[in-house]
Amino acid sequence: MSDAPALGLRERKRIATRRAIQRAVLRLASERGLEQLTIEDISREADVSPRTFFNYFGSKDAAVIGDAPDLPNDASVERFITAGPGADLMDGIRELMVEGVETALEDRVETRQRRELHKQYPHLFAQRMANMRQFENALASIVEQRLAQDDPALAQDAEALASRARLITLVAIAALRHAWSLWADGESSEGLPEQMRDSFAELESLLVSARP
Amino acid sequence: MSDAPALGLRERKRIATRRAIQRAVLRLASERGLEQLTIEDISREADVSPRTFFNYFGSKDAAVIGDAPDLPNDASVERFITAGPGADLMDGIRELMVEGVETALEDRVETRQRRELHKQYPHLFAQRMANMRQFENALASIVEQRLAQDDPALAQDAEALASRARLITLVAIAALRHAWSLWADGESSEGLPEQMRDSFAELESLLVSARP
DNA sequence: TCAATCATTGCACAGGATGCAAACTTGCAT
């Protein structure tokens, strides 16, 4: 858990600046809305020059959206890949995802503000989805390795393997999006991880009912 | 099929202008890339003023991306909703989607150019997916009606009904995205509709294999 | 033909975004 190998001052300052900008943009955007908010306003609030803002984020939106979820550490990934054919695939993916979003959870206030802004400005949500593509590709590659492990026959056909891994990944992401929607729309204070388990369970029941 | 109730001259010109801009942006972007392309360039090529460009599209990207797929006409939708519990749900959704993208298919050259640009600029692809949200909501609402028809018991619980309809929709969209990816990445000249049938078939086989 | 309606255009302007070079801060080897 402790990935803090004594960051240098420079690195710590960088992170602080980044977070200062993010906090500033969330605070101001929540108060008066995105459109009546200029880079200059944000920079003033964050105590940096407008030019510095662009050193950290390519646009106003990018600062609001927040960082894309990351894959968990290598140990978890390795465990998933080598879990063997006996372990349920979707369960494994779900846990990887939960780990991923859990590490990304920062401040409760910020999370709430971001959620509100996502509701208010659909294009932000959209861009966030766009940023997921990287995550998506990483995940697909991992799933591919797992499939190759579980089913050596399938591993012979690279095309089929890749196609299947991608489809499985996309279905898993469908569940993730489902969880996200309910979590973002709902008023309940249920955490995203819990909602994710619910959504994956519903996906499971869907698959069952689909088979006569 | 013939939804052309004698468009007036004004309407025809509007459509022509829109298409002229789209053609211009695709041509120029394919030649020299998106970033070295200004609104002024595009407008010159399309023989309209820069101001007019913005009357049609909110941004450069919007012009490249193309229009979001539409739901098919009401007859098809009605047929889907009332197909009854005997008809396979995913098959029905797939056919609705195929109809939707088929009407959106314009010119072969444009389609190809757009495909290339989507490969080259992932954020375009992403934005396109984002634009699907409207389509997504429309589809979810239709699926919800179908579910309510098929399963009156489920229809009692509005929450559960909506949640399930949304999940099913998202899974179907996962298949659509899968088809889209393969179609965009692949060199094959196979059409998107065919690829969609392949992807939905693979989804089907996935569900089967998931059930021991 | 005339008036209403809608589309196109030019103009002005605020804000977004980037390259560049100067000033400053941090890291590190001596």
Added chain:
DNA sequence: ATGCAAGTTTGCATCCTGTGCAATGATTGA
């Protein structure tokens, strides 16, 4: 500690995006 290399912040200049407004011109329907 000192000094140099590397990285960060900033101001400045500049181009592009995007929008409101008002004038002009084309299309429509009576």
